[in-house]
Each structure stands twice: as C-alpha cells, then as structure tokens.
Amino acid sequence: MSSLCYYLIPMEETLSQRIRQIREALELTQRNFSMTLSLSHSYIAGVESGSVKVNARLIKLIVSEFGVNEAWLLTGKGEMFSQNPDEKFAKLVGLFKGLSSKNQELIYQIIGILLKMEDEKH
Numbered sequence: 408m409s410s411l412c413y414y415l416i417p418m419e420e421t422l423s424q425r426i427r428q429i430r431e432a433l434e435l436t437q438r439n440f441s442m443t444l445s446l447s448h449s450y451i452a453g454v455e456s457g458s459v460k461v462n463a464r465l466i467k468l469i470v471s472e473f474g475v476n477e478a479w480l481l482t483g484k485g486e487m488f489s490q491n492p493d494e495k496f497a498k499l500v501g502l503f504k505g506l507s508s509k510n511q512e513l514i515y516q517i518i519g520i521l522l523k524m525e526d527e528k529h
Contacts, residue, residue: 425480426454426465429473444468468514 430451441451443521444465453459470477473519474495503511 421462421483423455425483426451426461426469429469429475429480429487430455444472454489469511487511 430437433440435443435456437451438448441448444451446465446468450459454461454465464479466480469475469480470489474489476485476487477491479487503514506514
C-alpha cells in the first residue's frame with residue numbers, strides 16, 4: 408500500500424519541496440527569492456505550496472541564478488549545489504581581482520550600501 412501512495416504523489420510536490428529547501432538553505436525569504444528570480448512573491452509561494460506547477464523556465468532560472476545542481480533539483484539525487492561556497496568565493500575573488508582599481512572601489516561602496524540596508528531591516 409505504501410508504494411501505491413508513493414506513486415500517487417505528483418512530481419511537482421517533491422520538486423516544490425526541493426525548491427523550498429534551496430530557498431531555506433540560502434536563508435532567503437520567499438520575497439527575496441522571488442525578487443532575485445524576477446518573479447512574483449505569490450508565484451513562488453504557489454510553487455512551494457504545490458498549487459502552481461513548476462515549469463522548465465523556473466528550473467533553469469534557479470539553476471543559473473543560485474548555482475543549484477539541476478539533477479538534484481529534478482530528482483533529489485546528488486548535491487544541492489553545483490559549487491560549494493568556497494569555490495564560489497574563490498571565483499568571486501578572481502573576478503574582483505580582474506577589475507580595475509576604480510571598479511573595485513565601486514564594488515566596495517556598493518557592498519557598504521547593501522550592508523547598511525540589511526542592518527536597517529533588522
């Protein structure tokens with residue numbers, strides 16, 4: 408009987424759960440997650456609740472924007488993220504070093520502004 412119940416669960420439900428796991432692993436609210444993907448908050452809420460079907464466009468957005476392992480997102484097998492945080496940080500440092508000193512200073516200023524905005528939220 409339990410295997411029968413397993414087959415009655417639609418794929419979107421488990422996919423929806425994995426999307427929520429990604430958002431929570433990134434410590435993002437539904438609103439911030441949806442803004443990063445340029446989607447509405449209500450759409451992401453619907454996806455997570457299972458009331459909105461997950462489409463290929465959303466899968467591609469999540470994979471490209473957050474570095475999620477597409478195989479894990481679709482099947483739950485493997486690692487959640489394609490790169491670990493240390494690899495992402497090393498890539499970011501490499502990109503930063505490739506910028507001119509003027510643009511590096513601009514990045515510092517932008518980070519300062521973002522941190523100040525985060526502090527004001529709390």
